[in-house]
Amino acid sequence: MISITDDIIIRAVARILIPFIQVYALYVIMHGHHSPGGGFQGGVILGASFILYLITHGLEEAKEKMSELKAGLLSTFGILLYSGIGLLCLIMGRNYLDYGGLSTILKVVPAQARSLGILGIEIGVGITVMAIMFSVFFDISTGGILPEDEEDLGVNR
Amino acid sequence: MNIFLLFGMGLFSLVFLCLYRAVFGPGVLNRIAAISAIGTKALVILLLMGFIYNRVEMFVDISMVYALLNFIGTITAAKYLEMKGEL
Numbered sequence: 001m002i003s004i005t006d007d008i009i010i011r012a013v014a015r016i017l018i019p020f021i022q023v024y025a026l027y028v029i030m031h032g033h034h035s036p037g038g039g040f041q042g043g044v045i046l047g048a049s050f051i052l053y054l055i056t057h058g059l060e061e062a063k064e065k066m067s068e069l070k071a072g073l074l075s076t077f078g079i080l081l082y083s084g085i086g087l088l089c090l091i092m093g094r095n096y097l098d099y100g101g102l103s104t105i106l107k108v109v110p111a112q113a114r115s116l117g118i119l120g121i122e123i124g125v126g127i128t129v130m131a132i133m134f135s136v137f138f139d140i141s142t143g144g145i146l147p148e149d150e151e152d153l154g155v156n157r
Numbered sequence: 158m159n160i161f162l163l164f165g166m167g168l169f170s171l172v173f174l175c176l177y178r179a180v181f182g183p184g185v186l187n188r189i190a191a192i193s194a195i196g197t198k199a200l201v202i203l204l205l206m207g208f209i210y211n212r213v214e215m216f217v218d219i220s221m222v223y224a225l226l227n228f229i230g231t232i233t234a235a236k237y238l239e240m241k242g243e244l
Contacts, residue, residue, distance in 0.1 A: 002236070010232065021225060028218070035218050045222060052229050055236050 002141055004058035014056035021049040029126045030119070039122035043129025050134045059142070068138055071131040078128030085120045097121070165205040172198050189234050196227035 005011060028035075029042030054062040085097070092101030099117025100110040108116070172195055179191035200220045207216025 002240070005236070005239075017228075024221065024225075028222075036215055037218060041222070045225065048226060048229050052232070055229075055233055 002054060002059050004061065005056055011056050014052050018049050018053055021052070022046060025049065025126075025130075029122055032122055033115075033118070039125030040129050042122075043126035044133060046126065046130040047133025047137075050130070051137050054134075054137065054141070066134055068135060071135040071138065073131075075128045075131035075135065078124040078126070078131065081124030081127070082121055085117060085124070089117070159209060161205045161208040165202050165209070168198050168202050168205070185238060189231060189238075192234075193227060193231045196223065196230075200224050200227070 025042045025045035027042075028037035028045060029039055032038035032042065050062070050066050053065060085099075085102075087096070088105070089098050089101045090096050092104065094101035097117075099114040101113075102117050103110040103113035106113050106116060175191045175194045175198070179188050179195065182188050182191060200223045203216050203220045203223065204213070207213040207220075210216075
């Protein structure tokens with residue numbers, strides 16, 4: 001189990017750095033069609049910020065910010081956003097993920113509707129990747145057994 | 158000859174010195190420091206590539222992510238060592 005570090009430098013640097021990492025991740029997601037990046041890359045950076053928090057501040061504090069339940073819910077929410085936008089295009093009489101059909105709902109020209117549609121897709125992908133990255137690290141670092149489960153399972157470590 | 162290309166090749170040859178320390182280095186701490194130094198060199202080479210291709214604004218984004226993940230990777234390796242309790 002990962003506990004909080006004794007070193008104040010590591011904790012202070014992480015506390016200062018994490019907001020900048022998250023803002024940069026949002027920039028990578030939002031600016032993905034003009035510069036390198038996109039939903040997956042931004043999601044990885046966003047997940048890395050949570051992993052940094054988990055390493056420096058320990059499992060107990062990290063679970064208050066982002067528990068395993070929250071990560072699971074967020075990962076499915078991202079996929080719901082992705083498939084919801086795709087199905088909305090299908091309902092509007094276009095192909096799946098053909099964002100031009102969103103122009104009547106959003107009341108903009110089709111070109112702008114395509115831009116907004118792909119932005120929604122990227123946000124969904126980013127949320128899912130962030131949650132899955134954190135969930136994978138969480139499972140590996142705890143071995144899938146949380147400290148409060150250890151009495152129930154009779155595991156002595 | 159392009160001066161950025163020249164400096165990039167010089168840094169690329171320096172990577173091998175760090176790679177020697179990462180492969181044969183005595184102890185784990187030497188290896189972690191060597192991997193971190195290789196990451197920093199790769200970051201500078203990426204920026205020099207941006208100057209060569211005249212697309213610096215794109216390569217700055219990539220190199221920032223590289224620096225970030227390098228930092229987190231080094232901290233994670235150090236944390237793993239701390240938990241295992243062996244140096």
